Amino acid sequence: MSKYIFELEMKVRTYECDLQGIVNHANYLHYLEHTRHEFLDTLNISIAELHDKGIDPVIARANLAFKTPLTSGDYYISKLYIKKEGIKYAFHQDIFRKSDNKLVIRAVVESVCIVNGKLAHNSLFDEAFAPFLENHE
Amino acid sequence: MSKYIFELEMKVRTYECDLQGIVNHANYLHYLEHTRHEFLDTLNISIAELHDKGIDPVIARANLAFKTPLTSGDYYISKLYIKKEGIKYAFHQDIFRKSDNKLVIRAVVESVCIVNGKLAHNSLFDEAFAPFLENHE
Amino acid sequence: MSKYIFELEMKVRTYECDLQGIVNHANYLHYLEHTRHEFLDTLNISIAELHDKGIDPVIARANLAFKTPLTSGDYYISKLYIKKEGIKYAFHQDIFRKSDNKLVIRAVVESVCIVNGKLAHNSLFDEAFAPFLENHE
Amino acid sequence: MSKYIFELEMKVRTYECDLQGIVNHANYLHYLEHTRHEFLDTLNISIAELHDKGIDPVIARANLAFKTPLTSGDYYISKLYIKKEGIKYAFHQDIFRKSDNKLVIRAVVESVCIVNGKLAHNSLFDEAFAPFLENHE
Numbered sequence: 001m002s003k004y005i006f007e008l009e010m011k012v013r014t015y016e017c018d019l020q021g022i023v024n025h026a027n028y029l030h031y032l033e034h035t036r037h038e039f040l041d042t043l044n045i046s047i048a049e050l051h052d053k054g055i056d057p058v059i060a061r062a063n064l065a066f067k068t069p070l071t072s073g074d075y076y077i078s079k080l081y082i083k084k085e086g087i088k089y090a091f092h093q094d095i096f097r098k099s100d101n102k103l104v105i106r107a108v109v110e111s112v113c114i115v116n117g118k119l120a121h122n123s124l125f126d127e128a129f130a131p132f133l134e135n136h137e
Numbered sequence: 138m139s140k141y142i143f144e145l146e147m148k149v150r151t152y153e154c155d156l157q158g159i160v161n162h163a164n165y166l167h168y169l170e171h172t173r174h175e176f177l178d179t180l181n182i183s184i185a186e187l188h189d190k191g192i193d194p195v196i197a198r199a200n201l202a203f204k205t206p207l208t209s210g211d212y213y214i215s216k217l218y219i220k221k222e223g224i225k226y227a228f229h230q231d232i233f234r235k236s237d238n239k240l241v242i243r244a245v246v247e248s249v250c251i252v253n254g255k256l257a258h259n260s261l262f263d264e265a266f267a268p269f270l271e272n273h274e
Numbered sequence: 275m276s277k278y279i280f281e282l283e284m285k286v287r288t289y290e291c292d293l294q295g296i297v298n299h300a301n302y303l304h305y306l307e308h309t310r311h312e313f314l315d316t317l318n319i320s321i322a323e324l325h326d327k328g329i330d331p332v333i334a335r336a337n338l339a340f341k342t343p344l345t346s347g348d349y350y351i352s353k354l355y356i357k358k359e360g361i362k363y364a365f366h367q368d369i370f371r372k373s374d375n376k377l378v379i380r381a382v383v384e385s386v387c388i389v390n391g392k393l394a395h396n397s398l399f400d401e402a403f404a405p406f407l408e409n410h411e
Numbered sequence: 412m413s414k415y416i417f418e419l420e421m422k423v424r425t426y427e428c429d430l431q432g433i434v435n436h437a438n439y440l441h442y443l444e445h446t447r448h449e450f451l452d453t454l455n456i457s458i459a460e461l462h463d464k465g466i467d468p469v470i471a472r473a474n475l476a477f478k479t480p481l482t483s484g485d486y487y488i489s490k491l492y493i494k495k496e497g498i499k500y501a502f503h504q505d506i507f508r509k510s511d512n513k514l515v516i517r518a519v520v521e522s523v524c525i526v527n528g529k530l531a532h533n534s535l536f537d538e539a540f541a542p543f544l545e546n547h548e
Contacts, residue, residue: 017293
């Protein structure tokens with residue numbers, strides 16, 4: 001059984017490639033962020049609405065291993081699962097090239113919650129993520 | 138009958154919004170470019186492959202009228218039709234918000250072809266676009 | 275005497291170039307925006323602070339003529355002057371390549387003000403821009 | 412004595428901030444990349460020229476610890492030093508907010524060299540970086 005709890009298919013847009021002809025490495029953080037937000041969307045959580053309530057999930061750490069570069073027009077599948085580590089949520093995120101299922105990037109992105117400017121427990125995430133955490137224990 | 142010859146549905150990604158909470162206006166040029174490239178893709182034309190052959194379609198002019206801002210999570214439909222004007226191809230591109238079909242941006246983007254560093258007629262585009270131009274005369 | 279009231283020198287960053295090896299055309303909107311914001315900064319106007327007060331200057335139209343592409347490492351000078359046209363402010367913005375003073379882009383960017391969600395006169399801009407408008411009549 | 416061998420001052424551009432009102436985390440990879448390229452520029456090494464010769468330095472790993480978010484208009488100082496680790500160069504890169512010297516991000520970015528599509532030793536970097544490596548042994 002797959003450890004992943006969410007996956008999203010996307011396609012590289014030409015403007016995401018730089019003069020080396022491959023996706024500029026910074027754009028993978030965009031792909032990973034968009035994947036997390038689409039996952040949150042399935043739980044009816046919106047980063048924009050949270051911000052309006054004074055709640056801002058932010059990234060505390062990101063560890064990225066770049067394996068295979070994507071190029072213009074490539075399709076890719078972005079997958080994730082979550083672990084809770086103290087006050088942080090760790091999003092384990094892997095992207096695979098669709099054509100041959102090769103690993104493109106392996107990432108762990110740790111998110112913390114800022115509420116009205118202070119680091120805080122995020123009971124909203126605790127509740128929303130509970131079913132997915134149990135799957136991995 | 139619609140004048141549009143191609144349309145593409147996309148969804149706003151949160152990172153495309155700036156601190157005003159709406160899509161940063163520069164990103165619409167990205168949306169429009171990606172729409173053109175997806176259209177070219179249906180004709181088996183790839184900007185990346187053309188570049189490798191020394192052919193670079195580039196933008197000569199863009200006239201943009203911003204009508205309704207998109208925000209995070211909005212779905213939108215990006216539509217286009219083409220006109221030939223001398224050596225230029227004019228891409229007429231309109232984006233509509235999916236929820237209410239409101240016009241988001243009306244754009245005319247003029248493309249010219251640089252072949253080995255010089256402005257040139259693009260016989261590849263002439264041939265590929267011919268069926269779509271006839272539709273509009 | 276120069277018609278320009280503000281100018282800013284910048285340098286192309288590699289990630290702003292796409293697989294054609296030149297600055298992706300969407301990035302010029304970023305260059306132009308940053309130039310306007312640096313100009314506003316000299317008048318002690320901050321887009322971020324305005325947003326917090328419910329005032330959002332947004333772009334209504336942009337007409338862009340791309341003349342000479344910039345490439346990685348190029349220095350460029352971004353210049354502007356302003357005209358008032360009814361409720362709009364038109365920023366006339368030209369960018370020149372520093373090495374040979376060649377025109378890179380000629381742009382007219384029209385800005386309107388949204389106050390608490392509605393199109394409004396911007397008395398702040400009226401006051402701040404008054405000295406610069408008089409210079410051009 | 413400082414361990415850093417290069418530093419660059421920059422200023423946050425408004426479009427680099429997202430709807431949370433702070434710099435989107437992906438943009439720090441852009442800041443770090445631009446810093447490396449400006450460092451290479453002092454050694455007369457250009458990523459664009461290397462690419463034209465079939466040599467592409469690419470990022471293999473990045474470990475990022477985000478400490479203090481930057482916001483629109485903030486000045487920051489981006490500093491780096493280098494270590495060689497086998498076939499990789501590890502760029503140790505720290506960014507500090509100028510106003511109070513607070514650490515913004517601590518990053519280790521590992522670069523490898525792709526020559527004509529294959530992982531390779533980069534004698535160009537070996538020679539160019541030698542004086543800076545000796546400083547740290």
